[in-house]
Amino acid sequence: xxxxxxxxxxxxxxxxxxxxxxxxxxxxxxxxxxxxxxxxxxxxxxxxxxxxxxxxxxxxxxxxxxxxxxxxxxxxxxxxxxxxxxxxxxxxxxxxxxxxxxxxxxxxxxxxxxxxxxxxxxxxxxxxxxxxxxxxxxxxxxxxxxxxxxxxxxxxxxxxxxxxxxxxxxxxxxxxxxxxxxxxxxxxxxxxxxxxxxxxxxxxxxxxxxxxxxxxxxxxxxxxxxxxxxxxxxxxxxxxxxxxxxxxxxxxxxxxxxxxxxxxxxxxxxxxxxxxxxxxxxxxxxxxxxxxxxxxxxxxxxxxxxxxxxxxxxxxxxxxxxxxxxxxxxxxxxxxxxxxxxxxxxxxxxxxxxxxxxxxxxxxxxxxxxxxxxxxxxxxxxxxxxxxxxxxxxxxxxxxxxxxxxxxxxxxxxxxxxxxxxxxxxxxxxxxxxxxxxxxxxxxxxxxxxxxxxxxxxxxxxxxxxxxxxxxxxxxxxxxxxxxxxxxxxxxxxxxxxxxxxxxxxxxxxxxxxxxxxxxxxxxxxxxxxxxxxxxxxxxxxxxxxxxxxxxxxxxxxxxxxxxxxxxxxxxxxxxxxxxxxxxxxxxxxxxxxxxxxxxxxxxxxxxxxxxxxxxxxxxxxxxxxxxxxxxxxxxxxxxxxxxxxxxxxxxxxxxx
Amino acid sequence: xxxxxxxxxxxxxxxxxxxxxxxxxxxxxxxxxxxxxxxxxxxxxxxxxxxxxxxxxxxxxxxxxxxxxxx
Numbered sequence: 057x058x059x060x061x062x063x064x065x066x067x068x069x070x071x072x073x074x075x076x077x078x079x080x081x082x083x084x085x086x087x088x089x090x091x092x093x094x095x096x097x098x099x100x101x102x103x104x105x106x107x108x109x110x111x112x113x114x115x116x117x118x119x120x121x122x123x124x125x126x127x128x129x130x131x132x133x134x135x136x137x138x139x140x141x142x143x144x145x146x147x148x149x150x151x152x153x154x155x156x157x158x159x160x161x162x163x164x165x166x167x168x169x170x171x172x173x174x175x176x177x178x179x180x181x182x183x184x185x186x187x188x189x190x191x192x193x194x195x196x197x198x199x200x201x202x203x204x205x206x207x208x209x210x211x212x213x214x215x216x217x218x219x220x221x222x223x224x225x226x227x228x229x230x231x232x233x234x235x236x237x238x239x240x241x242x243x244x245x246x247x248x249x250x251x252x253x254x255x256x257x258x259x260x261x262x263x264x265x266x267x268x269x270x271x272x273x274x275x276x277x278x279x280x281x282x283x284x285x286x287x288x289x290x291x292x293x294x295x296x297x298x299x300x301x302x303x304x305x306x307x308x309x310x311x312x313x314x315x316x317x318x319x320x321x322x323x324x325x326x327x328x329x330x331x332x333x334x335x336x337x338x339x340x341x342x343x344x345x346x347x348x349x350x351x352x353x354x355x356x357x358x359x360x361x362x363x364x365x366x367x368x369x370x371x372x373x374x375x376x377x378x379x380x381x382x383x384x385x386x387x388x389x390x391x392x393x394x395x396x397x398x399x400x401x402x403x404x405x406x407x408x409x410x411x412x413x414x415x416x417x418x419x420x421x422x423x424x425x426x427x428x429x430x431x432x433x434x435x436x437x438x439x440x441x442x443x444x445x446x447x448x449x450x451x452x453x454x455x456x457x458x459x460x461x462x463x464x465x466x467x468x469x470x471x472x473x474x475x476x477x478x479x480x481x482x483x484x485x486x487x488x489x490x491x492x493x494x495x496x497x498x499x500x501x502x503x504x505x506x507x508x509x510x511x512x513x514x515x516x517x518x519x520x521x522x523x524x525x526x527x528x529x530x531x532x533x534x535x536x537x538x539x540x541x542x543x544x545x546x547x548x549x550x551x552x553x554x555x556x557x558x559x560x561x562x563x564x565x566x567x568x569x570x571x572x573x574x575x576x577x578x579x580x581x582x583x584x585x586x587x588x589x590x591x592x593x594x595x596x597x598x599x600x601x602x603x604x605x606x607x608x609x610x611x612x613x614x615x616x617x618x619x620x621x622x623x624x625x626x627x628x629x630x631x632x633x634x635x636x637x638x639x640x641x642x643x644x645x646x647x648x649x650x651x652x653x654x655x656x657x658x659x660x661x662x663x664x665x666x667x668x669x670x671x672x673x674x675x676x677x678x679x680x681x682x683x684x685x686x687x688x689x690x691x692x693x694x695x696x697x698x699x700x701x702x703x704x705x706x707x708x709x710x711x712x713x
Numbered sequence: 714x715x716x717x718x719x720x721x722x723x724x725x726x727x728x729x730x731x732x733x734x735x736x737x738x739x740x741x742x743x744x745x746x747x748x749x750x751x752x753x754x755x756x757x758x759x760x761x762x763x764x765x766x767x768x769x770x771x772x773x774x775x776x777x778x779x780x781x782x783x784x
Binding site for chain 2: 392393394395516517520612615616618619622678679681682685686
């Protein structure tokens with residue numbers, strides 16, 4: 057059980073001439089969570105103005121980012137961090153240089169791209185004329201001849217003949233394109249006849265020479281330009297290589313400066329002074345004070361402010377940072393997925409580090425799947441660099457450790473039972489020859505004996521009872537956590553009335569049921585009932601009417617834990633169905649000996665189990681998560697804390713000097 | 714006329730328990746899921762709460778399963 061990191065409220069005040077140094081020092085310290093200043097009516101303070109270099113920095117940042125997007129710069133394995141002084145010294149000159157070089161490259165590229173488009177449209181115009189070996193200059197410029205070129209839906213030559221036979225017609229059997237030369241005298245008549253046929257004019261391009269020659273010339277020019285474009289793109293890649301490193305570093309450098317420049321917008325300033333309020337982890341306070349004082353030559357005054365721990369509004373302002381061991385910290389992501397704890401409540405990560413994988417393991421409980429998923433998780437961890445993914449893989453590995461443990465207890469491997477079992481006169485062989493299930497002559501449910509390894513499919517009723525009982529324990533662990541939470545926040549009285557009352561109620565109910573079951577008599581039942589009523593009374597006093605209304609919900613919560621066996625069974629049945637189809641005699645059995653069908657069986661086995669492996673992450677994972685979030689957290693976890701985000705920056709591309 | 718046997722009726726009851734609760738869960742999850750996705754488009758950090766709300770009605774079908782096993 058742990059609480060979030062303790063925080064101290066600090067106030068940093070000083071003369072405005074020290075502001076820039078103070079901002080630098082705070083940024084360097086990377087510890088202060090700045091609380092934004094809100095301008096009030098009666099306050100003499102107002103929000104500050106950005107530091108003056110901010111404007112120039114933003115301008116350069118825009119330029120760097122536009123260059124970065126033109127070159128599509130990305131971080132690679134070869135990216136080497138640069139020193140800050142290098143970046144700041146070279147920034148202006150290099151920015152200029154990059155701007156001209158890359159600008160010229162981009163300009164040239166867009167010019168060539170436009171030229172390629174022009175050529176392509178000229179070629180398109182030329183295509184219909186390629187079929188006729190007539191120079192383009194002959195398509196116009198006659199004193200006595202009219203030229204028609206274009207398409208009609210269907211060319212009816214007899215209608216032309218009705219007007220005149222003094223014409224020359226060229227048609228192309230492949231396309232509907234035609235060219236018609238006719239005396240100018242008949243131009244109007246021919247035009248109206250053609251219009252009836254759906255004439256669409258396609259004018260010859262205003263060039264001279266044979267169409268095929270012109271076309272070949274255009275093609276040659278196009279391929280030449282394309283070669284130029286390729287060389288420009290190669291040059292761009294070279295530029296990317298040359299400047300990529302610098303662009304990443306200068307982007308980071310400028311982002312840092314711009315963040316610093318904007319800090320005054322979040323703090324209070326008067327005519328000559330500034331005041332910054334914020335939070336620093338208590339453990340780092342001395343280190344923080346020393347660092348900031350040194351950097352500012354004692355130009356600022358740093359002091360802690362008292363926090364009223366009874367004021368909920370004040371507590372809600374405190375940023376929350378986790379403080380967990382390396383083993384537990386991967387679970388923080390799972391808690392964050394729900395919501396961060398409040399500052400003054402127990403951080404459930406450490407409890408979750410056990411109970412989430414435990415429930416996952418109880419649901420999955422298969423040696424085969426656990427080993428496959430564990431291997432996968434290790435592989436992903438080895439090849440993925442992202443920290444978030446790594447944390448998730450740790451969670452997956454914790455889950456698989458429990459799945460492996462329960463797999464051994466259940467004696468399951470990929471849906472096959474490991475040990476043989478004689479059940480209702482029918483013998484089910486196990487995967488390991490000679491290993492037999494030990495069946496005891498006792499059980500908690502009539503008709504079902506206890507056995508080892510536990511065959512879940514043969515002990516369903518036992519499991520329904522056992523999982524509900526497990527739920528009962530898990531929920532009470534939640535009440536106990538809630539008890540400690542409330543004790544810390546509002547005192548022992550609230551804690552007893554709101555949380556312990558549930559346990560009193562349960563003890564009473566269990567006593568009454570036990571008395572009835574064991575036949576102790578009315579007196580026993582009455583004692584239990586009285587205890588239960590006392591519990592209800594306490595609850596009603598603690599939580600008001602809302603408390604007793606929630607009592608039936610407790611039963612629902614317990615029954616909800618029976619999903620542990622329900623989801624587990626669905627996984628077993630899918631697995632054993634795959635096994636039955638693959639090796640059960642439908643296609644092939646080991647008794648058939650070597651044949652082609654063996655490979656079909658193996659393929660089905662692999663595909664089926666791959667599907668179930670994916671389901672083995674999703675189904676048990678979601679259900680285990682839900683039992684934590686809904687049933688368990690509902691008993692104690694208020695949540696809603698604000699994440700601790702210190703003013704500072706993790707430097708990736710800039711070297712510390 | 715088909716004869717009604719105890720086993721047959723029991724099997725039918727189990728089926729009704731599963732079918733009814735299954736449809737109920739599905740319908741409830743459909744409504745909540747659509748709303749949850751809508752909310753997540755607005756604010757991605759709601760994923761945890763959306764997930765919890767979406768799987769809440771799943772309990773209905775678990776109850777159905779328990780009842781079916783007990784019949």
